[in-house]
Amino acid sequence: MENDTTLRRLKTIEGHLRGVIRMVEEDSYCIDVIRQIQAVDAALNKVSAQILENHLNSCVITAIKGNNAKEREKVLKEITEVFEMSTKV
């Protein structure tokens, strides 16, 4: 299942984030902490892209092939929205 890959990755990222928290608790060098946070960020972006890919290959295909114009519009609008947001975070 695709969910399994997503879940596994997210749990790895959770572990990574806990590592960052430990670094702060142990008073690690600021720049090292920032770099680890950026690594967590990059990993999260990869998961997002993977989830979007699954979404495109399931819900989006169904919506576009379906007869519900409103649903199709909603589904396409959402993709533009997450794309636009992705340029901001």
Added chain:
Amino acid sequence: MENDTTLRRLKTIEGHLRGVIRMVEEDSYCIDVIRQIQAVDAALNKVSAQILENHLNSCVITAIKGNNAKEREKVLKEITEVFEMSTKV
């Protein structure tokens, strides 16, 4: 035509960028230059989102409704790719 809006926006951004070049020529304060470059960036991201929206509502719908499985796959793959790239720039 949707292209007209895109073109107009891109030309405005070109003007903005020329303004940034002028700022550097006139030895403006570094931080002010960086802020203007970030504004150009943000404007470019908006244009990208608009182009993607047009694309979803035309080519993507056509490809998904069409019978060419390879074409459909290609079109969906591209969206994931530009999404993933958008998190990196």
Added chain:
Amino acid sequence: MENDTTLRRLKTIEGHLRGVIRMVEEDSYCIDVIRQIQAVDAALNKVSAQILENHLNSCVITAIKGNNAKEREKVLKEITEVFEMSTKV
């Protein structure tokens, strides 16, 4: 201590991320999951900025006022590096 604020924020983000994991486990709608991941991203960026601010007001000032040219160079180089990376994640 500034570390306390950073720690508290990171632990809040960890809770947020666990919420995202739960959403995936419960098979939530893909777009909702992506949006929550983007919110986690945005929160992490804020923490990074806060850590950088503390760093500038402590280590960076010390390094620049100090007599160790190599240390000063290193500290300034690092800031450019995390800045450049921040435009990529």
Added chain:
Amino acid sequence: MENDTTLRRLKTIEGHLRGVIRMVEEDSYCIDVIRQIQAVDAALNKVSAQILENHLNSCVITAIKGNNAKEREKVLKEITEVFEMSTKV
């Protein structure tokens, strides 16, 4: 002079952007246009990082070594601000 490198890069980017405008005028494939816009974005980010580096090695050093506490505070605050903004565009 450092400004020369910045200027040359910005003018190259201006040429790149004009190329993107031409692509839209010639009705190029949406995804290709988006990819070129993302390339422009990435190039702009590099210029920003370069400008910041120059800034750190001149104004910031001067401000921190100087006796004007307010100026020093302002200069450090600005770096945090452009860093935070860079995570958003």
